[in-house]
Structure formats: structure tokens, C-alpha cells
Amino acid sequence: IMERLLEQRYVIKFCVKLGKTGKETHDMIKEAYGDAAMGISGVFEWHKLFREGRERVEDDDHSGRPSTSKTNKNVLRVKNLLNRDHRMSIRMIADDLSNPQTQSFDMVKENLAMRKVCAKFVPRVLSEEQKANRKAICQDLLHHVNEEPKFLDNVVTGDKTEGCYFEKF
Structure with missing residues (x-):
């Protein structure tokens, strides 16, 4: 997440050097990053800082005790x-x-x-390997259903809290 914020701050800095307004900058960031874009107030704040001559994109050091529990x-x-x-x-x-x-x-x-x-x-997000695995399993199940229409009658579903067992016939 921090890398994404830094990346967007570099974009803001670049837009300031090109003479873009805060609104134009926000619109460009929103178009490029979608839902992951910085909020408009954050864009305007950083736009102002860079316009006034700030060079660093990293946050300033804060006083106070550092967080020790989020390690x-x-x-x-x-x-x-x-x-x-x-x-x-x-x-x-x-x-x-x-x-x-x-x-x-x-x-x-x-x-x-x-x-x-x-x-x-x-x-929240499946990896490419997980997506490919799900796709392969679904295609395999679809193939079995097409080959044998009563295939789904043999599928047992349940919650993990239930005691499940099966016997071979």
C-alpha cells in the first residue's frame, strides 16, 4: 500500500512540473488507479506541497512513540x-x-x-495459480456433468461442523 501511495505522489510531483492543476492531476490519477487512487484532498495537499518546492515524496518523520504491535x-x-x-x-x-x-x-x-x-x-484476491486451479476444477466438473448427467447426484455437500463420513459400496 505504501508503495502505491509513493508512486502516486511521484505522479503528482510530475504533474506539478508539467503545470497541471490539482483537479487535472486528481482526474489523471483517478483514471490510472481507479479505486486505489488517492482521495482528492490528499492529491490537493501533495500538489500544494510540491508546487511550493517540496522535493521528497516520503512522509515527514513524526514525533511520538512508534507502533510496536503492527510488526x-x-x-x-x-x-x-x-x-x-x-x-x-x-x-x-x-x-x-x-x-x-x-x-x-x-x-x-x-x-x-x-x-x-x-x-x-x-x-480478498486470488492468485493467478488459484484462479487457474479453480478454472481447471470447474472445467473438469463440467466435463463430468456433460459425460454423465447424473454425476451431480453423487456430490455430497455439507458444513465442516457436521460429522461426515462415507462407505464404499
Whole structure:
């Protein structure tokens, strides 16, 4: 996420050097980045800073205590917790890590790119390999259905909370 922001700040800096207005700059960024584009107030703020002579695109150092709970180690712990139980709530994760709920939520959403669907955390975006695997499985199932129309009658579905077993006949 930080790389995307820095990239957009470079775009703003470039547009300032070309003499573009803040509105033109925002429109170009919105067209290029879509939903991932910076907000208009952020674009105008950085546009003004670059117009006034700022050279750095990185944030200025802030005073105060640095965040110690949003570390790679804690992100990995959150990932392991969710791998064990996808139904964990943010409150449960925060209690396990002794973290604020807001930071636990940020780790799940931003660092792990997950969101809650039907009371389970799931990956927001599938990798190319996962997409290809799903496509292959769907094509295979479609082939079986076309070959044998009663194929779907043999498919058993259920929830993981149910005790399922089968016997060969």
C-alpha cells in the first residue's frame, strides 16, 4: 500500500512540473488507479506541497512513540490464528495478541488482504495459480456433468461442523 501511495505522489510531483492543476492531476490519477487512487484532498495537499518546492515524496518523520504491535511477527501470528479458525472475530484476535482492535483489523485487511464474508475471513484476491486451479476444477466438473448427467447426484455437500463420513459400496 505504501508503495502505491509513493508512486502516486511521484505522479503528482510530475504533474506539478508539467503545470497541471490539482483537479487535472486528481482526474489523471483517478483514471490510472481507479479505486486505489488517492482521495482528492490528499492529491490537493501533495500538489500544494510540491508546487511550493517540496522535493521528497516520503512522509515527514513524526514525533511520538512508534507502533510496536503492527510488526511482521504479529502479522504472522494473526495469519496463523486465522488459518486455524477462519471464524475468529477481530476482538478475539486483538485479545489473543493484546493489541488494539483497530490495529488487529488493519493487519487482517491491509497486511493479509482479507475480508470477512459470511462470518469467515477469506482472501480478498486470488492468485493467478488459484484462479487457474479453480478454472481447471470447474472445467473438469463440467466435463463430468456433460459425460454423465447424473454425476451431480453423487456430490455430497455439507458444513465442516457436521460429522461426515462415507462407505464404499
